[in-house]
Each structure stands twice: as C-alpha cells, then as structure tokens.
Amino acid sequence: MIRFLIKGLLKDRSRSLIPLIVTSFGVMITVVLHSWLTGIMSESLELNANITTGHMKVMTKAYSEVMDLSPLNLSIIGADSLVKGLKKSYAGTDWVKRIRFGGLVDVPDEKGETKAQGPVVGWSLDLLTKGTKEIERFNLKKSLISGSLPKKTDEGLLTDVFAKRYNIGIGDTFLLFSNTFEGSMSFTNFTVAGTIRFGSEAIDRGALIIDIKAAEKSFNMEDSAPEILGFLEHQYDDEKVNLISEDFNSLYRNNDDEFRPYMIRMRDQNDMGSIIDYSQAIGTLMVAIFVGAMSVVLWNAGLLGGLRRYSEFGIRLAMGEEKIAIYKSLIYEAILIGLIGSITGTISGLGISYYLQEKGIDISNLMPNSSILMPQIARANITIAALYIGFIPGLVSTVLGAVISGIGIFKRKTSMLFKELEV
Amino acid sequence: MREAIIRLESVSKLYPTGSGNFRAINNISLVFTKGEFCGLVGPSGSGKTTLLNILGSLDTPTEGTAKVLGRDIGKLTHKESAQLRNYHIGFIFQTYNLLPVYTVFENVEFTLLLQRKTAVERKKLVMDSLEWVGIADKAKSMPAQLSGGECQRVAIARAMVKRPDIVLADEPSANLDAENSIRIVETMKQLNMEFLTTFIFATHDEKVMKFLDRIIHLKDGMVELDKIINKTS
Ligand SMILES: Nc1ncnc2c1ncn2[C@@H]1O[C@H](COP(=O)(O)OP(=O)(O)OP(=O)(O)O)[C@@H](O)[C@H]1O
Numbered sequence: 001m002i003r004f005l006i007k008g009l010l011k012d013r014s015r016s017l018i019p020l021i022v023t024s025f026g027v028m029i030t031v032v033l034h035s036w037l038t039g040i041m042s043e044s045l046e047l048n049a050n051i052t053t054g055h056m057k058v059m060t061k062a063y064s065e066v067m068d069l070s071p072l073n074l075s076i077i078g079a080d081s082l083v084k085g086l087k088k089s090y091a092g093t094d095w096v097k098r099i100r101f102g103g104l105v106d107v108p109d110e111k112g113e114t115k116a117q118g119p120v121v122g123w124s125l126d127l128l129t130k131g132t133k134e135i136e137r138f139n140l141k142k143s144l145i146s147g148s149l150p151k152k153t154d155e156g157l158l159t160d161v162f163a164k165r166y167n168i169g170i171g172d173t174f175l176l177f178s179n180t181f182e183g184s185m186s187f188t189n190f191t192v193a194g195t196i197r198f199g200s201e202a203i204d205r206g207a208l209i210i211d212i213k214a215a216e217k218s219f220n221m222e223d224s225a226p227e228i229l230g231f232l233e234h235q236y237d238d239e240k241v242n243l244i245s246e247d248f249n250s251l252y253r254n255n256d257d258e259f260r261p262y263m264i265r266m267r268d269q270n271d272m273g274s275i276i277d278y279s280q281a282i283g284t285l286m287v288a289i290f291v292g293a294m295s296v297v298l299w300n301a302g303l304l305g306g307l308r309r310y311s312e313f314g315i316r317l318a319m320g321e322e323k324i325a326i327y328k329s330l331i332y333e334a335i336l337i338g339l340i341g342s343i344t345g346t347i348s349g350l351g352i353s354y355y356l357q358e359k360g361i362d363i364s365n366l367m368p369n370s371s372i373l374m375p376q377i378a379r380a381n382i383t384i385a386a387l388y389i390g391f392i393p394g395l396v397s398t399v400l401g402a403v404i405s406g407i408g409i410f411k412r413k414t415s416m417l418f419k420e421l422e423v
Numbered sequence: 424m425r426e427a428i429i430r431l432e433s434v435s436k437l438y439p440t441g442s443g444n445f446r447a448i449n450n451i452s453l454v455f456t457k458g459e460f461c462g463l464v465g466p467s468g469s470g471k472t473t474l475l476n477i478l479g480s481l482d483t484p485t486e487g488t489a490k491v492l493g494r495d496i497g498k499l500t501h502k503e504s505a506q507l508r509n510y511h512i513g514f515i516f517q518t519y520n521l522l523p524v525y526t527v528f529e530n531v532e533f534t535l536l537l538q539r540k541t542a543v544e545r546k547k548l549v550m551d552s553l554e555w556v557g558i559a560d561k562a563k564s565m566p567a568q569l570s571g572g573e574c575q576r577v578a579i580a581r582a583m584v585k586r587p588d589i590v591l592a593d594e595p596s597a598n599l600d601a602e603n604s605i606r607i608v609e610t611m612k613q614l615n616m617e618f619l620t621t622f623i624f625a626t627h628d629e630k631v632m633k634f635l636d637r638i639i640h641l642k643d644g645m646v647e648l649d650k651i652i653n654k655t656s
C-alpha cells in the first residue's frame with residue numbers, strides 16, 4: 001500500500017514535483033533573505049566600528065564621561081603596554097591606539113608665507129606598522145583619489161575636496177596647527193602623500209589622516225592615547241564583547257582613580273545600542289513578513305493539492321478505503337514533501353548564502369566613487385537562525401495546508417465526494 | 424425464489440432546499456435477489472443515482488431502512504461501510520474514473536491492496552479479472568492509452584476483481600458508442616451468469632435494456648413500474 005502511494009506520488013508531478021519546487025524555493029529564498037539582511041546590517045555596524053566606535057573601546061574613566069569632547073588631557077598614560085596586555089589577555093582580538101584631533105591646515109606659497117588656511121578634522125591611526133589592519137578598516141586604498149598612502153611619519157592624506165579648494169597637491173607641504181596634550185599650541189609640517197574621499201560632504205570639506213606616531217610626536221603624547229579601540233577577530237558579537245568588557249572592568253573594580261582604564265562596548269556609544277536593536281528588529285520584521293507570505297503560498301499549494309484530488313479520494317472511497325486512511329495518507333505525503341522540500345531549500349539557501357558570505361557582491365562599482373563611508377562589498381552573514389528560519393515554516397505550512405484541505409474529506413458527505421466523480 | 428440480498432423498506436431521501444425539503448427518493452420499497460440483472464430507468468432527476476448511492480452505502484436514507492447483505496445502511500460506522508464496499512460491492516461509473524497515474528493492473532489491484540492480499544494472490548486475481556473482460560494484454564498500459572470501451576472494461580475488471588455480491592453501475596454505457604455499449608453489457612451479463620453477481624444499473628440506454636431481466640421505472644423519486652422480463656429460474 002505504501003509503495004502504491006509513493007508510486008502515485010512520484011508519477012503525479014503536480015502532487016510531488018511542483019509542491020516540492022514551491023516549498024524548496026520558498027525556503028531557499030527565506031534563508032538567503034535572512035542571511036543577506038543579517039549581512040547588510042552587520043556590514044554597516046562594522047563600518048561604524050571601524051571608523052569610530054571599535055567593537056569595544058578602552059579609555060580613562062574620566063575621559064569616558066566627557067567622551068564627546070575628546071579631551072586629550074584625559075588620555076591613558078602607558079597606552080603601549082596596555083595595548084600589549086589587551087592583545088595578550090584576549091586572544092584573537094586586535095587593539096589599536098587612535099587620536100582624533102582638530103586643527104588648522106596652513107598652506108604656504110613659494111616664499112613660505114601663508115597662502116590659505118582651512119580647518120580640518122583629523123584621524124591618526126597606525127598606517128606604517130607592518131601588517132596593520134587600520135588601512136583596511138578605513139578602506140584607504142580604495143578611497144584614494146590621487147597620490148599614494150603615506151610611507152613616512154611626516155606624510156599625510158588630505159580630502160580631495162579640501163586639496164582642490166586650497167590648491168594643494170601631491171608632494172606639497174603644509175603646516176598643521178593643533179593642540180598638544182597639555183593644551184599648548186603644536187605646529188607640525190606634513191607632506192601630502194595622497195588625497196582621499198570619505199563619502200560624507202561634511203567630512204570631505206576638510207579632513208586629514210596621519211600616522212599615529214606623527215600625532216603622538218606633535219601632540220606630545222608618546223605612550224599615551226585618548227582611546228584604544230578593540231576589534232574582535234570577526235564581526236561584532238554582543239556576547240563576546242560583553243564577556244571581554246566585564247572581565248576587563250572587573251580588574252579595576254576596587255580602583256577609584258579617575259584615570260583608571262575603563263572599557264565600553266560598541267552598543268554603549270553614540271546610540272549604537274538602539275541602532276543595533278532597531279536594525280535587528282527591522283530584520284526580524286522583514287523576515288517575518290516574508291515567512292508569513294511564504295507560508296500562505298505553501299499552505300494554499302497544500303490546499304489546492306488536496307482539493308484537486310477530491311475525485312481520486314472519491315474513487316478510493318468507492319473502492320472501500322476508509323476516510324481516515326485517506327486523510328492520513330494525504331498528511332504523510334505532505335510531511336514527506338514538506339521535509340524533502342524544506343531540507344533541499346535550506347541546503348541550497350545555505351549554499352547561496354555561503355557564497356554571498358565568502359565572495360560577497362562588489363558594490364563599489366555601482367557607486368560613482370569609492371569612499372571610506374560606503375561598504376565596498378555587500379556580504380551575507382549566515383547565523384544559526386538560517387537553519388530553521390525557512391525549514392520550520394516550510395514544513396509546517398505544507399503540512400497545515402494538507403491538514404486543512406483534508407478536513408474537507410470529512411466535512412463533505414461521502415456521497416458528495418462521490419458526486420464529483422460524475423462529470 | 425432466490426435469496427434476497429437487498430431490502431428497502433419505505434426508503435426516502437430528503438435534501439434540504441431553500442423552500443423546505445426536496446424528496447429525491449420518495450417512499451421506495453424494493454427487494455433485490457441474488458443474481459439479478461436489473462436496470463433503474465427514468466428521466467433525469469428521477470432519483471436513480473441517489474438510490475444507487477444508498478445501495479452502495481455512500482449515502483444513508485433519511486427515512487425507512489435499507490438493508491444490504493443484512494446490514495442496515497443507516498446504522499453503519501465509517502469503518503463498516505468501507506468494509507462493505509471493499510469486500511462486497513463493486514462500482515462502475517459513466518466516466519470510468521480510473522486513477523490516471525497508475526497502470527491498468529494497478530488500478531484493478533488497488534481494492535486487493537485494501538484487503539491486504541499477498542502479491543501472489545493479487546497477481547492471480549487481477550490477471551483473472553482482466554481475462555474475463557478481455558484486456559489482459561493491456562495490463563501494463565496507462566489509462567490514457569486506452570479507448571473508452573477499454574477503459575470501461577478495466578472499470579468492470581476493477582469492480583469484479585474482489586468477486587463482489589453486488590455491482591452498481593451508473594450509466595455505464597452513456598459515454599460509449601453502440602457497438603462498445605453492447606459488448607460491455609454482454610460482458611457484464613456473462614459475469615452475472617457465471618458468478619451470480621447481482622448487477623444494478625442506472626441507465627437510459629435502450630440497447631442495454633434488452634439484456635435486463637428486470638426493469639424498475641422511477642419517476643419523481645418513486646417506483647412507477649417494476650417489471651420482471653424473463654425469469655431465469
Ligand atoms: N446533494 C443534493 N442536494 C439537493 N438536491 C439533490 C442533491 N443530490 C441530488 N439532488 C436532487 O435529487 C434529484 C435526483 O437526483 P439524481 O442524481 O438521483 O437523479 P438521476 O435520476 O440520477 O438523474 P440523471 O439521469 O440526470 O443522472 C435531482 O432533482 C437532484 O437535483
């Protein structure tokens with residue numbers, strides 16, 4: 001009997017192949033959509049982490065309370081050994097000093113007199129150490145409009161808009177006026193190595209990137225840093241970051257020195273917490289809507305499959321099969337199809353997501369210009385949820401469709417099912 | 424007198440309609456005996472199909488009692504009525520109603536699967552009944568490859584394979600040409616004589632009628648005339 005039913009299932013494509021394709025396609029799309037949305041969300045979080053927040057950040061307790069002002073005089077002293085210690089304590093993580101500063105760029109003429117002056121915001125990061133990941137974090141290679149990356153501490157990168165406006169080119173020198181650690185004036189000469197684009201008009205109007213060593217020297221900040229940014233090996237992970245920050249802060253629990261190191265998480269900064277939660281909620285909502293739509297489609301497919309077969313059921317009843325046996329066979333068929341469809345859908349969805357995660361889609365070509373603030377490659381991100389987000393609705397809705405359409409077998413009188421045999 | 428295998432006593436079937444109940448069968452009392460070859464004739468809407476459905480335990484009478492092989496149709500459980508159909512009643516339809524995805528052999532075999540017969544038994548019984556209707560050579564064909572007459576033969580084989588007591592046939596020749604109609608009825612008549620299976624037809628077909636040994640005329644759900652044509656015993 002079972003062989004008989006399976007044979008019927010295999011031979012009748014509209015009963016097997018079509019629902020199978022519908023189910024597995026729906027499940028596949030759900031899995032890919034989920035991974036893709038998760039990927040896009042984490043991509044934009046990463047962008048933020050790379051430029052400003054890090055996955056975590058260490059600073060002095062005092063600095064952390066007025067972080068928005070970035071007061072250099074509240075910097076961590078002994079930052080180099082702290083960085084070393086952090087790298088050692090938390091395997092796989094990377095820790096970097098960053099100094100953000102403001103200043104005036106003074107462009108001299110041939111005689112060395114001021115030709116023009118413009119305000120800049122500045123970032124200093126590790127550009128020169130071998131194997132530094134900072135260049136990648138700022139996507140400097142691709143954001144370069146002209147010239148090259150700095151090769152020496154006295155070279156810097158200016159935004160292209162600024163350089164054009166003040167008529168300063170590659171190889172030209174300029175003077176940076178800024179403040180030292182103690183608050184006195186600092187003057188340092190730099191040579192323009194290249195020009196870049198951030199992709200934000202406000203920043204592109206005037207920004208400067210220099211090596212961290214140069215900044216330390218000009219601001220009198222050797223071995224100190226206002227902020228040490230920490231990065232996990234892979235993308236942001238709330239749990240890991242919580243563990244590390246709790247562990248780190250517990251070391252200083254009984255220390256009430258206002259200059260004690262203090263670690264904050266990405267979600268503690270600039271409203272990132274609500275952005276993280278919000279984007280997760282949006283992602284969940286979108287997937288929920290899609291899963292809902294898919295369920296309705298699969299359910300209807302199951303329903304139609306059942307209705308279409310009323311004449312077959314009529315014949316089987318006439319032959320002396322019991323209603324309950326027919327109903328059961330309908331549901332077993334749906335379970336079989338739902339299972340196979342959901343498994344193949346999940347596997348193929350994971351396959352596509354994996355490809356999108358590893359290879360990504362290079363979207364930099366879609367933009368007129370590459371820039372620091374645009375993700376270059378859109379990637380999917382496979383999470384555990386991808387294993388069940390398509391599978392469960394795929395299976396449940398297929399089976400539910402059969403369960404509900406099958407109720408019709410009972411509701412209808414035998415003679416009515418039978419009537420449908422007469423054409 | 425042969426043994427009575429179906430007894431209807433004051434059977435009525437009422438369908439609820441907008442304006443009260445409609446009597447599709449109205450107070451019918453009839454007895455059918457073993458080995459009868461009997462036709463229900465009458466205009467469209469006279470209640471032929473309704474009556475066959477009650478005899479086949481696909482429907483129940485609203486009033487009166489219908490006893491088939493001693494069982495009260497109105498009181499059977501789903502399981503009992505399925506059993507009755509599975510072992511004792513064969514059906515033949517106007518539109519053949521073969522399962523399109525199965526071969527001729529499998530279509531006929533299905534009833535026996537429900538009876539949990541072994542593969543060897545099934546093979547023997549199926550091939551025998553295909554022999555009776557003269558299409559054993561088409562056992563492996565699909566229904567779509569057969570002519571209408573051949574399909575109806577498969578349907579007869581399917582009804583006969585379980586050696587039922589009763590075969591109910593609703594307009595079995597209505598979709599067939601004259602020659603095929605006659606051949607089909609001849610085949611059924613032969614089986615009727617050989618196995619003493621009771622055949623009850625609903626039919627309009629004059630060609631069929633001359634084979635019948637009893638004709639029951641229905642009109643508006645009532646028996647208008649019950650005529651025995653040539654008594655065979
Ligand atoms: N489920 C139902 N609900 C209401 N009325 C019904 C139902 N089934 C049948 N009838 C009515 O009962 C009457 C008898 O129907 P039945 O199908 O038995 O006629 P019939 O003699 O088989 O006709 P035909 O020769 O056209 O097949 C018809 O008037 C029909 O409209």
Ligand SMILES: [Mg+2]
Pocket residue numbers: 471472473593625
């Ligand atoms: Mg009819």
